[in-house]
Amino acid sequence: MAGAVLLAGCNKSGDNVVETRAPQDAPGHTRDFTSVKYFDAAPFQQQMKWRLSGADAQPLGELLVIKQAKMETFNTNGSRQAIGEAPECVYDIKNGVASSAGHLRLQSGDGKARAEGDGFLWRQDDSFFIISNHTHEVFEIGSETNIGL
Amino acid sequence: MKMLCLIALTAFATGTTARAQMGTNTAPHFLRLLDIHADIAEGILGGHTFTNRGHVHVSSPGFDMTCEQLVASSPQSGGRVNHIVAETNVVIDATDAKGQTVHATSDKAVYDYSVENGVTNEPITLTGNPQPQVIIHQVGFVSTNWADVFIWNRANNVFRSMGNERSLTGPTSAETNAPPTATNELAAPKMSLPPGADTNFPPGSLDLVRPRGGRGGPGF
Numbered sequence: 001m002a003g004a005v006l007l008a009g010c011n012k013s014g015d016n017v018v019e020t021r022a023p024q025d026a027p028g029h030t031r032d033f034t035s036v037k038y039f040d041a042a043p044f045q046q047q048m049k050w051r052l053s054g055a056d057a058q059p060l061g062e063l064l065v066i067k068q069a070k071m072e073t074f075n076t077n078g079s080r081q082a083i084g085e086a087p088e089c090v091y092d093i094k095n096g097v098a099s100s101a102g103h104l105r106l107q108s109g110d111g112k113a114r115a116e117g118d119g120f121l122w123r124q125d126d127s128f129f130i131i132s133n134h135t136h137e138v139f140e141i142g143s144e145t146n147i148g149l
Numbered sequence: 150m151k152m153l154c155l156i157a158l159t160a161f162a163t164g165t166t167a168r169a170q171m172g173t174n175t176a177p178h179f180l181r182l183l184d185i186h187a188d189i190a191e192g193i194l195g196g197h198t199f200t201n202r203g204h205v206h207v208s209s210p211g212f213d214m215t216c217e218q219l220v221a222s223s224p225q226s227g228g229r230v231n232h233i234v235a236e237t238n239v240v241i242d243a244t245d246a247k248g249q250t251v252h253a254t255s256d257k258a259v260y261d262y263s264v265e266n267g268v269t270n271e272p273i274t275l276t277g278n279p280q281p282q283v284i285i286h287q288v289g290f291v292s293t294n295w296a297d298v299f300i301w302n303r304a305n306n307v308f309r310s311m312g313n314e315r316s317l318t319g320p321t322s323a324e325t326n327a328p329p330t331a332t333n334e335l336a337a338p339k340m341s342l343p344p345g346a347d348t349n350f351p352p353g354s355l356d357l358v359r360p361r362g363g364r365g366g367p368g369f
Contacts, residue, residue, distance in 0.1 A: 073194045075195070081194060081195035082195060106194075117190060127195060127196065129192065129194055130189065130190070130191040131190045131191070133189070135186065135187045135189060135190035135201065136185070137183075137190060137201070138182065138185070139183055139199075139230065140182055140230075
């Protein structure tokens with residue numbers, strides 16, 4: 001059951017993460033992959049903290065290779081903090097880390113701050129991210145946009 | 150603490166006294182849109198600090214800066230970017246609306262944005278080792294200045310200096326019309342000094358231009 005492989009490590013007891021998937025084309029290949037983490041603290045348990053999604057996902061050992069990946073973080077009021085898009089990334093489900101040697105494009109929820117570059121890592125636990133090459137950011141001083149996008 | 154009003158670009162041209170107070174309502178804040186290129190960027194999505202490392206280049210209308218590390222922050226209470234720290238080989242080139250240019254080098258530059266009682270303050274503080282240097286080019290005039298600390302308030306284009314201040318001032322020559330080079334070297338560019346200025350002192354020994362009225366620096 002390839003689906004069970006995809007879910008491994010994600011629906012542990014007490015882990016507020018939900019994986020959803022569309023029907024599979026072939027063993028281990030999932031279209032419209034989505035992984036969601038909800039806020040732990042009351043009263044926001046029904047609000048998404050982050051969402052990682054992709055057009056499709058394929059297992060690579062204990063990892064997932066996600067095509068057309070989209071990474072989103074949210075505020076407790078449901079508004080989107082930031083969105084990142086990458087043509088491809090590798091998702092380490094167990095450690096909650098998405099990374100890629102390819103391009104990443106980040107944008108704040110209101111679109112007033114932008115960042116992009118080649119090669120990135122996004123650690124879901126604390127929303128830490130690093131863009132490792134050729135980074136380019138544009139942001140406004142005086143806007144209400146968070147510097148962290 | 151000795152604090153001197155060293156150079157005011159506007160006052161320099163008009164002969165009026167430099168304004169020492171921080172801030173004015175007349176000028177919009179100058180760093181409105183930052184365009185940053187660097188090797189590495191890191192931060193927290195939705196967080197309040199953003200760090201760039203390696204070959205950092207910041208550009209904004211009328212303002213260019215290079216350094217090795219830049220950390221931009223916003224307060225925990227809100228999203229407004231109000232604090233930027235640039236470190237290591239900081240080189241700033243700025244041009245105001247009148248075409249006057251400033252070339253500044255330092256080890257560290259700190260930009261702060263605040264609004265108090267409706268007044269915008271945007272000081273840039275230059276510090277570190279080697280000693281910060283500020284070269285100001287105006288039409289027919291160039292001034293090279295050193296001090297341990299410069300506080301540059303872009304809102305009114307006032308420089309304040311503290312500690313071991315030195316200045317060289319003179320008319321712009323063909324040599325000094327050349328674009329300033331991006332270097333932290335303290336060697337002053339060749340320039341014509343006003344009559345009476347002693348040029349026999351080795352660099353770093355004494356002020357080459359005698360202060361007027363105890364305030365120090367030319368133009369006062």
